[in-house]
Amino acid sequence: MPSDRAPLSLKIAAGAGLLFLHLPILLIFVYAFTTEDKSYQWPPPGLTLKWFAVTWNRPDVWAALRLSLQVAAISTAVALVLGTLCAAAVSRAHFFGRETVSLLVILPIALPGVVTGIALRSVFHIAEIPFSFWTIVLGHATFCVVVVYNNAVARFRRTSGSLIEASMDLGADSFQTLRHVLLPNIATALLAGGMLAFALSFDEVIVTTFTAGQQQTLPIWMLEELVRPRQRPVTNVVAMVVVLVTLLPILGAYYLTRGTDAVAGQGK
Amino acid sequence: MMRAFSDTLWRRPRLTIALLLAPPLIWLGVVYLGALAALLAQSFFSIDHFTGQVNRDLTLATYAELLRASNLDIILRTVTMAALVTLASAVIAFPIAWYAARHARGRWKALFYLGVMMPLWSSYLVKVYSWKLILAREGILTWGAEKLHLAWALNGWLALPVVGGNSLSVSATGTFVVFVYVWLPYMILPVQAALERVPPSMLEASGDLGAKPFQTLRHVLLPLAMPGVVAGSIFTFSLTLGDYIIPGIIGSSRRFIGQAVYEQQGVAGNTPLAAAFAMVPILIMAAYLWAAKKQGAFNAL
Amino acid sequence: MSAVSFDGVSRHFGPVRAVDAVSLDIAEGEFFAMLGPSGSGKTTCLRLIAGFERPSAGVIRLFGAAVQDQPPYRRPVNTVFQDYALFPHLNVRDNVAYGLMIAGQNRADRHRAADEALEMVRLSGYGARKPSALSGGQRQRVALARALVMKPRVLLLDEPLGALDLKLREQMQDELKTLQRQLGITFIFVTHDQGEALSMADRVAVFNEGRILQTGTPETVYFRPDVPFVADFVGSSNILPAPLVARLTGTHAAAALRPEALRIADAGPLRATVTALSFLGTATRVVLEAEGTRLTALLAKGAPRPAPGDTVALAWDAGDLHLMAGA
Numbered sequence: 001m002p003s004d005r006a007p008l009s010l011k012i013a014a015g016a017g018l019l020f021l022h023l024p025i026l027l028i029f030v031y032a033f034t035t036e037d038k039s040y041q042w043p044p045p046g047l048t049l050k051w052f053a054v055t056w057n058r059p060d061v062w063a064a065l066r067l068s069l070q071v072a073a074i075s076t077a078v079a080l081v082l083g084t085l086c087a088a089a090v091s092r093a094h095f096f097g098r099e100t101v102s103l104l105v106i107l108p109i110a111l112p113g114v115v116t117g118i119a120l121r122s123v124f125h126i127a128e129i130p131f132s133f134w135t136i137v138l139g140h141a142t143f144c145v146v147v148v149y150n151n152a153v154a155r156f157r158r159t160s161g162s163l164i165e166a167s168m169d170l171g172a173d174s175f176q177t178l179r180h181v182l183l184p185n186i187a188t189a190l191l192a193g194g195m196l197a198f199a200l201s202f203d204e205v206i207v208t209t210f211t212a213g214q215q216q217t218l219p220i221w222m223l224e225e226l227v228r229p230r231q232r233p234v235t236n237v238v239a240m241v242v243v244l245v246t247l248l249p250i251l252g253a254y255y256l257t258r259g260t261d262a263v264a265g266q267g268k
Numbered sequence: 269m270m271r272a273f274s275d276t277l278w279r280r281p282r283l284t285i286a287l288l289l290a291p292p293l294i295w296l297g298v299v300y301l302g303a304l305a306a307l308l309a310q311s312f313f314s315i316d317h318f319t320g321q322v323n324r325d326l327t328l329a330t331y332a333e334l335l336r337a338s339n340l341d342i343i344l345r346t347v348t349m350a351a352l353v354t355l356a357s358a359v360i361a362f363p364i365a366w367y368a369a370r371h372a373r374g375r376w377k378a379l380f381y382l383g384v385m386m387p388l389w390s391s392y393l394v395k396v397y398s399w400k401l402i403l404a405r406e407g408i409l410t411w412g413a414e415k416l417h418l419a420w421a422l423n424g425w426l427a428l429p430v431v432g433g434n435s436l437s438v439s440a441t442g443t444f445v446v447f448v449y450v451w452l453p454y455m456i457l458p459v460q461a462a463l464e465r466v467p468p469s470m471l472e473a474s475g476d477l478g479a480k481p482f483q484t485l486r487h488v489l490l491p492l493a494m495p496g497v498v499a500g501s502i503f504t505f506s507l508t509l510g511d512y513i514i515p516g517i518i519g520s521s522r523r524f525i526g527q528a529v530y531e532q533q534g535v536a537g538n539t540p541l542a543a544a545f546a547m548v549p550i551l552i553m554a555a556y557l558w559a560a561k562k563q564g565a566f567n568a569l
Numbered sequence: 570m571s572a573v574s575f576d577g578v579s580r581h582f583g584p585v586r587a588v589d590a591v592s593l594d595i596a597e598g599e600f601f602a603m604l605g606p607s608g609s610g611k612t613t614c615l616r617l618i619a620g621f622e623r624p625s626a627g628v629i630r631l632f633g634a635a636v637q638d639q640p641p642y643r644r645p646v647n648t649v650f651q652d653y654a655l656f657p658h659l660n661v662r663d664n665v666a667y668g669l670m671i672a673g674q675n676r677a678d679r680h681r682a683a684d685e686a687l688e689m690v691r692l693s694g695y696g697a698r699k700p701s702a703l704s705g706g707q708r709q710r711v712a713l714a715r716a717l718v719m720k721p722r723v724l725l726l727d728e729p730l731g732a733l734d735l736k737l738r739e740q741m742q743d744e745l746k747t748l749q750r751q752l753g754i755t756f757i758f759v760t761h762d763q764g765e766a767l768s769m770a771d772r773v774a775v776f777n778e779g780r781i782l783q784t785g786t787p788e789t790v791y792f793r794p795d796v797p798f799v800a801d802f803v804g805s806s807n808i809l810p811a812p813l814v815a816r817l818t819g820t821h822a823a824a825a826l827r828p829e830a831l832r833i834a835d836a837g838p839l840r841a842t843v844t845a846l847s848f849l850g851t852a853t854r855v856v857l858e859a860e861g862t863r864l865t866a867l868l869a870k871g872a873p874r875p876a877p878g879d880t881v882a883l884a885w886d887a888g889d890l891h892l893m894a895g896a
Contacts, residue, residue, distance in 0.1 A: 006371040007481065013363035018380075020360070021387040021452060024398035027408065031401055040404035042411045082292040089288035101289065104296050110502075111553065112510015114526045115546045118533055119303035122310050122543065142300050145292065162654035165621050168641040169648045170668030170719060173274035174284075180671070184658040196389070203391045206513060209530070222393045226400065226517050239394045250389045254382060278640035279623075 025243060032240040037233045051233040061238060064221035071133070071217060072201040075140035079197045080190060082141070083148025091156035108143040116143065117210030124211070131213025139211040140204060144197035151193030151257065155186045192256040195249035203246060218242065310543035320537055330540040334548075339528070343548055346525040349440075350508035353447040354455075354501045360448065361455040361500065362493065368456075369463035384460075388453035396517055399446045403437035403518060410435075433520050443519035450514065451507050455500035462496025463489070498560050505556060509549040525549060570633050572597040572723050572755040573618055578627030579779075580613050587613040589779035590627070595757060595772075597632075597722075600749050602766035603759045605776030606802070611759045614776075615725050618757065619648045632722065642671075646723040647716035651731060653708045655700035661687070661711050662696030668719045686714035689748075706737045717752070724749075726758035730765060742769055763803050767791060775799045792827070793891055800825035800893065807831070807864045814892065822892045828854070830889035831866035833875060837884030843875045859883065 006014075032051065034044035055061055086105055090098055108116050120139050129135065163185065167177040205219035212220060218238070225235040277284045313322050314329045333339070368380040387395070402408050413422040426432040426439065433439030466489070474484040512526025523531070525548055533542035575593040579586065588610045595601045603611035616622040617629060620641035629637045636644055647668075655664050662683045663670075669679035680696075687693055690710035700708055709729065716724055729745065730738045746769055749756045760766050766773045767787040774784040775798075783795045794800035797808045806825040815821040817838055833855070841859035853874055855866045866883070868874065875881050 006367060010363055010367055010371070014367035017360050017364040017452075017456075018383050020449070021383065024395065024402060024449065025387065025390055027401060028394060028398050039406050040401045041406045042401075042408040078295075082295055085288045086292040089285050092285070092288075101293070104301070105292070108296070108300055110506065110557075112506055112526070112549045114510040114512055114529050115307070115550055116300075116303075118529055118542055118546050119300075119307040121533065122306040122539065123299070123303040125539070126306050126309075138299065142296065145296065160652060160654065162650045162652055163656060165619075165641070166648070166650060166654035166656070166715075167667070167671075169619055169621075169646075170671060170715070171642045172667075172671045173271050173640070173642050174277050175270050175274055176671055180667070181656055185656075199389055203393070205393055206511070210533075219391070219393050222397070223513065226393065226397055235397070239391070239397050242391045242394050246389060246391055247386065250386060251382075254385065258378075275640055275643075278620075279638060 028236065028239045028243060031236040032233075034233065034236070037231070040232070051237045054231075055234045055237040055241075058234060060216070060221065061218075061234070064216045064218045067133075067215060068202055068218040071136050071140055072198045074137050075144050075201040076194050076197045078137070078141035079144035079148045080194050083145045083193065083197075084152050084186075084190060086145070087149050087152035087156055091153055092161075105146050105149050109146050113143075113204075113206030114210075117207040120207070121210040131211065131215075133215065135211045135213070136208060136215065136217065139207045140201040143204070143207065144201055147197045147200055148190065148193035151189045151196070152186060155189035159185050188256045192253035195253040195256075199246050199249045203242075307543050307546060310540050311547050313540040313543075315538045315540050322539060330544045333541055334544045339545075342523050342525060342528050345522060346509055347552065349444065349447065349524065350505045352444060353451065353508045354504045356444070356448045357452050357455040357504045358459070358497050358501065360452060361459050362497075365456050365459035365463055365493070365496070366489070369460045369466075370468070384453050384456050388457075392450065393513075395450050396446060396514055399442070399449065399518055400437055403435065403442045403445070405435040405437070407437075437518050438520055440520055440522070443515050446514050446518050447508050447511070451504040454503035454507065455497070458499035458503075459493055459496035462493050462499070466492045502553075502556065502560055506549070506553050509552060570597065571595060571630070572599070572632060573757065574630045575614070575617075576628040576630070578614075578617060578624045578629055580610075580617060580622055581625045586779045588617065588624075591779075591781055593774065593781060593784070595755060597755055598753050599755055600746070600769060600771045601755070601757045602770035602773045603757065603776060604761070604763060604766040604773050604803070606761055609776035610779040611761075611774075611776040612727060615648075615727055615757065615759045618644075618723070619646055619725055620644050645721055646725055647719045647721035648725040648727065649709070649712045649716050649729055651727040651729075653700075653712040655708055655711055655715075657700060659700075660696065661692070661698050661700065661703070664700065664711060665696075665715045665718050667715065682718055683714070686718040687711075689717065690714045705732055706741070709733065709741070713748075717748075721754065723755040723757060726756065728760060729758055730760070730762075738765075745769065767803070773803075775803060777802070794825050794893060796893055797823050797825070800891075805865065807862075809890075810862060813860060813862065814890075818890070818892075820892060822894070825891045825893060826864075826885060826889060828865045828867040829869075830885050831864065832884045833866065833868065833873065833881045834884035835882065837882035839883040841881060841883050843877050843879045843881060845877060846874065857881070857883070 030044065031040070033047040033049065034041075035046035035048045036044055083105075086101065090101055116139070120135075120142075123129075124131065124135060159182075163181055164177055167181040168174075172180060203219060205217075205223055208217055208220055209223070216224070222235065222238060222242075225232075225238075229235065277287075310322075311330055312326045312328070313324050314327045315321070316323050364380075364384070368377065368384070372380045404410075410419070410422065413419045422436075425441065426435065431439060431441045433442075436442045436445075470488060470492075474488045479487065510526050512524065512530045515524045516527055525545055529542045529545045531542075532538045532545060571594040573593070573595040575591050578588060578591050578593075580588040591610070591614065593614075603614055605611045613622060617624055617637075618631075620636070620639060620643075624637050627637075628635050631644060631646065655661075656667065659667065662680060665683035665686050666674075666679040669682055674682070684693070684696060687696060690713050692707060692710050692714065695703070695707065695711075700711065703711065709732075713729075726745075730741050733741060742765065745756070745758075758769070767790075770787060772784060773787055773790050774781045775790055776782070777798050783790055783799045785793075790799055790803050794803065794806065800806035800808055804827065806827050809817075809824045809826060811821050811823050814824045818824075829852075839859050841857035841864060843855060843857055845856040847854045849867075851870060853868045853870075853872075855868060855875065857864045857866060864883070
């Protein structure tokens with residue numbers, strides 16, 4: 001059986017590839033504790049916890065975090081509604097233009113972020129819409145729809161159409177069927193899609209730079225620090241926290257869709 | 269009352285579909301396609317270089333400006349980088365995808381899967397930032413090179429034109445490494461999906477027919493993985509074409525398309541030229557997708 | 570008054586005429602089978618009765634009232650689905666009680682009713698299980714209980730035995746018949762298995778290409794098929810072409826002759842060559858060729874057996890040769 005023995009060279013190459021993927025992120029964790037605050041010196045001259053306290057007392061970090069969470073929450077909510085509606089329409093019926101609808105949903109992440117960003121900026125400019133919280137949400141929700149859509153479509157496909165018919169056969173109208181049969185059956189897929197959409201929005205920077213005006217989301221704050229470093233250790237700590245915070249929804253989404261839908265989160 | 273509305277929906281299935289589709293289509297169709305149309309329109313506007321005002325008469329002048337040597341240089345550099353990144357990602361992704369698809373079982377398989385998914389979904393900026401730490405002159409890579417007595421090799425590489433620079437974090441090599449790092453998971457997943465569809469019996473058949481493992485790899489596994497590689501390359505290529513942050517943070521002063529778009533619309537205030545620049549990745553990707561579709565790569569997505 | 574009546578009902582999917590101008594009357598309390606090959610329109614007819622499809626033309630009446638504009642939840646019928654369609658997120662009891670819950674019955678009442686229905690299908694004690702923990706046969710009983718608990722006036726069954734193995738299928742055939750007699754309600758079931766239709770139903774409608782070719786008791790469709798398709802599909806009759814029948818009887822029409830009605834005799838109106846024999850236990854099947862027509866005869870145990878290649882004479886009782894309309 002070819003699946004029993006892997007050649008040693010394959011094992012080494014695969015292992016090295018995985019290390020390549022993970023070591024850089026782990027390195028961030030070490031830097032969060034370094035005493036060095038002027039350069040990226042390795043190995044760290046000493047270890048300290050004081051940067052956590054410093055970061056804790058930085059109002060600009062808190063403001064950026066709060067904005068990011070708000071944007072992610074509202075974008076996720078919008079994406080959940082739009083993505084689910086779209087998935088329901090596409091999977092329930094064969095209608096003219098189905099493929100076009102799928103393409104339209106995928107387009108915002110299939111095209112490079114810089115295109116989406118400048119396209120939205122052009123429209124704000126032409127329509128003379130001032131930048132605000134809502135322009136950020138508009139951009140984020142647009143590319144979050146696809147994540148919810150992908151998860152919901154996969155689940156709808158698995159949920160047999162006869163369940164809906166059975167419910168209506170037993171006396172339930174469309175809304176009762178939605179509440180008692182459809183939602184319970186797609187709930188975990190929606191939760192997983194929502195978590196991934198949240199993570200996507202929380203992390204987004206390229207489109208945001210075009211739609212944000214003066215406001216700073218956490219990624220924009222980090223980008224500023226990367227381009228013009230002010231206090232490197234604070235950036236290190238924020239980076240570590242961001243890694244830990246984004247990890248949770250990913251693991252959550254994975255466990256929710258494990259063994260059911262093909263792969264949650266493919267097509268980020 | 270809900271029942272009466274439900275009755276209407278049952279009697280008119282098309283109305284149901286229309287009601288379901290209206291909100292997403294209004295959002296995506298009007299907002300997003302409208303935005304793309306606005307972008308296209310902008311690229312046919314021009315800028316008055318004296319007043320800095322956008323002139324809204326349709327013209328091809330901006331495209332003429334796009335085709336200047338310095339801009340073509342940017343486009344060529346970006347496309348070359350995207351191609352190299354795609355190639356390198358495919359080479360690194362293959363063993364991981366192969367192992368995960370054909371050898372990992374049970375818990376190991378889940379671990380491999382998460383091992384790819386977590387970096388994929390980790391914060392993009394944090395990933396870029398980690399490489400700023402690694403590639404810095406005082407960072408872990410220089411330190412490692414010294415410990416291994418390989419500093420001469422590193423310095424020699426940095427002394428080279430085009431790929432070298434003051435340190436790796438301000439060199440084209442650095443840009444390349446970070447691009448590969450950040451987009452690698454997008455290549456692994458489709459390749460793994462493609463390899464998982466290969467029935468094990470096919471590999472055994474090849475072995476039975478007297479093929480050495482390397483020949484099986486060359487003549488059976490690689491061709492079967494190709495649709496996955498093409499699917500993955502759609503991501504790596506598109507993402508590299510449009511990125512402006514990675515070359516801005518880690519790289520030399522030579523610009524890429526994404527940076528040109530960002531700077532033209534921001535600092536330079538030349539939105540028409542930025543729009544024209546943005547059309548380049550759109551056109552390249554449209555051609556790429558068309559070619560990929562002919563290869564049947566979408567089944568591996 | 571008919572339980573179900575179709576008046577010129579059609580259902581077209583684009584150019585495909587899934588159901589084509591079907592008229593039909595099913596009496597109250599009848600056990601009615603819709604028989605036909607796949608794609609013949611029988612399942613679409615069932616779905617039209619349930620309300621999962623809407624007719625392109627025609628009138629569907631349930632107990633005299635036109636229902637083609639009524640959604641499924643307003644019709645006094647319930648369905649047992651081919652894939653059972655049990656709700657995976659509910660346990661067996663809540664599956665059975667689902668319709669009562671929607672109807673607004675309180676928890677205690679509907680659970681009592683559900684347990685009674687489960688008892689009727691001999692699944693007492695399974696209420697707390699999830700459908701995924703049941704076997705195929707058990708799932709089917711749950712689906713049956715879930716429909717019957719609603720006390721429908723018509724029960725629709727879509728290939729109810731299709732997914733069961735042979736032994737279970739025979740057992741369920743008997744149970745369904747007993748159940749229908751006890752409850753006295755109309756059962757309409759769809760099947761492609763002619764044996765199932767003949768053994769269970771009071772009346773059978775034979776479908777092909779969106780139309781009903783013949784409706785009648787099992788005996789009628791078996792012994793007196795109207796058209797060659799029915800003769801062939803319901804129990805594989807021999808079909809004698811019109812010219813041959815004209816020579817034998819003087820009437821120009823195709824005729825059906827059941828394999829068990831054919832005898833190998835010393836003398837008879839038709840000579841045939843034996844091409845194959847197969848032993849079936851209670852009988853022997855003989856394949857013959859007579860004047861370019863392939864015939865099958867079932868010889869009872871003890872009858873003299875010819876050998877392949879023999880030329881024999883075939884005889885039958887005049888009443889067994891059934892003349893049909895149509896070519």
